[in-house]
Amino acid sequence: MKSLGRSRPAGRWCRILGVVVSLIAAPWSGLGVRAADLGTFPAWTSYGLTEALIMGRDNQAANQPLVVEVGNPGNVLLSGNNLQFPFGGGLRAFYGARNADTAGWEMGYFGLYGQSASAVTSIAAPQFLQAPGPLGDSLTDQGEAATLTWNSTINGAEANVFRTSTDWSDRREAWRTVDWIVGFRYVSVEESASLNIKSCDCEGPYVPYGVHTSNNMFGGQIGTRGRLTRERWAFEGWAKAGLMGSVERQSQDAIVDYQGFLQRAASSSAATGVGFIGDINLSAIYRLNDTWGIRAGYNTIWIGGVALAPNQFSFAADGPVTSVSNGGGIFLHGANLGLEARW
Numbered sequence: 001m002k003s004l005g006r007s008r009p010a011g012r013w014c015r016i017l018g019v020v021v022s023l024i025a026a027p028w029s030g031l032g033v034r035a036a037d038l039g040t041f042p043a044w045t046s047y048g049l050t051e052a053l054i055m056g057r058d059n060q061a062a063n064q065p066l067v068v069e070v071g072n073p074g075n076v077l078l079s080g081n082n083l084q085f086p087f088g089g090g091l092r093a094f095y096g097a098r099n100a101d102t103a104g105w106e107m108g109y110f111g112l113y114g115q116s117a118s119a120v121t122s123i124a125a126p127q128f129l130q131a132p133g134p135l136g137d138s139l140t141d142q143g144e145a146a147t148l149t150w151n152s153t154i155n156g157a158e159a160n161v162f163r164t165s166t167d168w169s170d171r172r173e174a175w176r177t178v179d180w181i182v183g184f185r186y187v188s189v190e191e192s193a194s195l196n197i198k199s200c201d202c203e204g205p206y207v208p209y210g211v212h213t214s215n216n217m218f219g220g221q222i223g224t225r226g227r228l229t230r231e232r233w234a235f236e237g238w239a240k241a242g243l244m245g246s247v248e249r250q251s252q253d254a255i256v257d258y259q260g261f262l263q264r265a266a267s268s269s270a271a272t273g274v275g276f277i278g279d280i281n282l283s284a285i286y287r288l289n290d291t292w293g294i295r296a297g298y299n300t301i302w303i304g305g306v307a308l309a310p311n312q313f314s315f316a317a318d319g320p321v322t323s324v325s326n327g328g329g330i331f332l333h334g335a336n337l338g339l340e341a342r343w
Contacts, residue, residue: 047096047097047340047341049295049338049339050091051091051093052091053090053110054087055087055112055301057330059329060330061080061081062311066148067146068131068136069129070127080310083150088114088115088116089114091111091113092110092111096160098164103161108159109157114151114153115152115153116150118149119148120146120148122144128200133316140258143197144200145197146197147195148310149196150191150192150310152189155190162181164177164179165178173231177227178224179225183222184219185220185277186216187275191215192309194208207255207257209253211310213312214307215248215275215306215326217306223238223240225239235283238279238280238281239278243274244275244277245274248270248307249270249324252312264320269321275305276303278300279301280301283296292339293340298336300332303329305328306328307325307326311328
């Protein structure tokens, strides 16, 4: 009996996805499998994994001026796309069951927590800085320095069914498992951003302007996953893509100027849209025993059609902010390290 080791824009992303799927399938294209070689299929029917994630992040944020020089608004000192997120931590977990050569199901969770970025700019007297537009004069008097902060948390869940097949190759002395996946996916992106402009008088006015966004995305996804297992080593890769409906909400803090007068009341608005998620992983697995294995790999994830917090800043003086800017995108990339179990 053979034993199984525990086995920028959407257009560009789709092309990348196609290349990766081809690369995943290529190593198996030459596996010659005969009925006599199959032997007995592996006995395990359940599996689970838990992985720590270390992910970097690039944003498709609007190049909107947020801080300019007083009297020279063309000199933009800080804009919405100046922020760069450092690598941050997260978690991924899956649990599922499968028959070696028929079908299976799985449920998964994905989260990235406490992502935070900031940018600072300053100017020397006799020049001063301020926010642009009609609200610029309300946020500070003779601004000297400005700080922009951005905080973000991403959570997601998925439930999939898949058609699966497992074959043995005498030539490679390896098991090949291929899954064709159909499922449902949910993604939540919660964000806040704040702009603070300090006066050149250290004891003077300091008026914060804060915005908040909430994105709830849900829809169907399709994908493929392959695994090649030889003795204690296995190599696994998946590529999944989903078209998502999205409900976005933005809210604006009240703006009270440095003299204590209300310039704009707090407001909020909501919108619906269409988003996209693409998810690629390549991992190597080393089997510790018949049940446990160590996983390490690399991931890329694209989330499109998101209302990013800095994109919601509005410097119009009159009336509430009623629109939601939901054309942003998030590109995540980084490593995974964890354990899997198959029993």
